[in-house]
Amino acid sequence: MSTTREVIALQFGNYSNYIGTHWWNIQESSFSYNPEDAPSEINHDVLYREGVNLNKQVTYTPRLLLVDLDGSLKHLPREGELYGNSVKRATDDSAGDPLKKIKEDLEDLSTDVEIVQQPQADKHDFQKDLENPVVDIQEQNYNLADNVETWTDYLYARYHPRTVNIINEYKYDTEKQTFDTFSSGVQLWKTEQFEYDFCDKIRQYVEECDYMQGTQVLFDCFNGYTGLATECMEYLNDEYSKAIFAIPVYSPRNTLFENADEPMTDSIRVVNSALAFHKLSEQASLFVPLGTCDRVWRQLGAARPLSALNYKADNLYQTSAILAGYLDTITLRYRLRNAPSAYSLAGFCGDLTNYGRKLASAAFAMPFPMQHDMDLIDCLDKFEGPLFTSLTPNCNIGTDYIIQSLCVRGIARERLKQPLEKAKEQMRMAAYKCDSVSEMFQLYLQCANHASMSHVASVSMAIPTRIPFPNEIFTDEMTKLGFLSTTARRLAEEKVVSVPALAAVQSSSELGDTLETLHREAKRVKIAKLHRFRAAGLEEDDYRDALEQLLLFKDNYEDNFEL
Known part of the structure; x- marks a missing residue:
């Protein structure tokens, strides 16, 4: 079944x-x-x-x-x-040209039909x-x-x-x-x-x-x-x-x-x-x-x-x-x-x-900024700033009091950490006890985001970037497999075939500002002057009601909720 x-x-x-x-x-x-x-x-x-x-x-x-x-x-x-x-x-x-067949059929008829081929x-x-x-x-x-x-x-x-x-x-x-x-x-x-x-x-x-x-x-x-x-x-x-x-x-x-x-x-x-x-x-x-x-x-x-x-x-x-x-x-x-x-x-x-927070924001890192010769444990330990960039307009990345779901891909388990006999300084890190990519990210996010909840899924397959994906957007500091290199530069004729990435969906109070700015801009519009909306059936009262409901929806993102 x-x-x-x-x-x-x-x-x-x-x-x-x-x-x-x-x-x-x-x-x-x-x-x-x-x-x-x-x-x-x-x-x-x-x-x-x-x-x-x-x-x-x-x-x-x-x-x-x-x-x-x-x-x-x-x-x-x-x-x-x-x-x-x-x-x-x-x-x-053997089907032949259909237009030719139509012309042959019309030749036998006394008609003034004109054939126009697009x-x-x-x-x-x-x-x-x-x-x-x-x-x-x-x-x-x-x-x-x-x-x-x-x-x-x-x-x-x-x-x-x-x-x-x-x-x-x-x-x-x-x-x-x-x-x-x-x-x-x-x-x-x-x-x-x-x-x-x-x-x-x-x-x-x-x-x-x-x-x-x-x-x-x-x-x-x-x-x-x-x-x-x-x-x-x-x-x-x-x-x-x-x-x-x-x-x-x-x-x-x-x-x-x-x-x-x-x-x-x-x-x-x-x-x-x-x-x-x-x-x-x-x-x-x-x-x-x-x-x-x-x-x-x-x-x-x-x-x-x-x-x-x-x-x-x-x-x-x-x-x-x-x-x-x-x-x-x-x-x-x-x-x-x-x-x-x-x-x-x-x-x-x-x-x-x-709490009715149906609106969430997107964040993305492509490529995930990890050096080609570095383990994930060292990459996260030395990382400064946000892990990803917001892809939701009019919204910033949330850092505290957030609920988020992440997916990391393209980082093999072998890149997690060094084996015990070669671990050296890594053994002193709390993350060395982690046995999977998702577990290590979970630990990192617990430390980086105050009073937050994170779900992390991991997949070993990176994003495939073969043609017709736009390979020209990748800078030459990226290797063929999408990791970064500070020493060697990828040749112009060598294409990136895959890219590790980290994607997130966040629910945070930052989205309250997103809704507030949208409501403010929408309220400034004199809907009666946009005749095309009225011509298509929108009434002024319906528009005002929609804006009032949008403001009520924004209240779901106040900080007085507990996770």
Whole structure:
């Protein structure tokens, strides 16, 4: 009998799909196809499903539904590339050119029908090479940071036919945002495409599961996807009553909304965020905002500095890879093989949401700053400052009175400490008694964080960073395996193949300040002057009520609670 506890993944929005594409690529980079290898620590069946396509080929695809605008797919068929016509074209040359066949049929008829052929979208060189078995993509330089136009350009994973869902009412545009308001998203959910078709696709995934844990919802939190995603969460709660882990994300690029200047764009983003956070406090089991900017409410702030990384602040391809690395690491807790029942999605969310604190913050270290010739015990003993960097905008790292869940990966047990006969000074440290990576981190956090509770999971597998992951963001002080070196420098042609990392989710009083600043900015907005919200059905009284509820939610983060 299967003991896999499945999770359904949902992605709403273009930047979310940038992140999701990297995330599914990372997961598939960690697949092992050698039957002699030991079983992976990660149970990929949690997020993947096995199927059979029309050619009787076995497929293994993400249990995923994604949503984007018309024009965002480029070459990718809406039904994916493993099923249907795209497979037939690749495997059956006898089918011929369908356009030529239509022309031949029309020649025999007396008709004035004009045939207009829509030009096919150009494929990125990376996608062309994926179809060429002779080319080793790991030996190529695609310069993806400068020429990616949308997330399908670097998609390595292959999707199920029901995965891709396109909104035809709005067109994708790199220069402006057309799907603008929370209220527009709420209206869109009530259409047949979502209220019936999309919900039916969710139902099909649910019926395929044996022990569904819940859903993971990744969505753009600055435009119309806020309303669409939160309405979907309300449906999930009504129908299935399972855990919902929501990840609202913020793009580092301030693309203006249609018919709006920069101040109005900022105001729309603030209103969308306030309405989304209010709804998330009701519908999500846990929500963790993500972004590489330090501020996002009004005017985007500076890029977060990450040790040994050099990335372009507004590059969607590079920044989304960092957030995907975080997502892949922090979700390991409920994706491990033979994990105890506490390592479930519901347990993960429940541990962090005491006293109604459903909002938590993200923190990340990629790479984990450890020298290539150093043991973990010495690394932690000499460490100064915070272990990681905040990836939640408008929020600082908590240090005291916090509840946190961490996952550390890529540090082998052999790197823990020296054996007894070589231990020398290490034997005097209290941490020398620790026998595992997670135990040593637990001890460190007990000393570093006053009156706090920490859960630590550890996985020996590092984050795989093979192409199409942006290898150019790693500085030359990193070795091929992602550790740091103060003596030797990695050669330019030598790529980093994996990176150790540390990811954390924190519940702390710092989030009270996050909510207070959002409420303050949202209250400053004169909603009556933003006619697009009223046109989409938002009443002033509803907006005021949402802000009042947001302020009440903020009270959960006062310091007068005991852990």
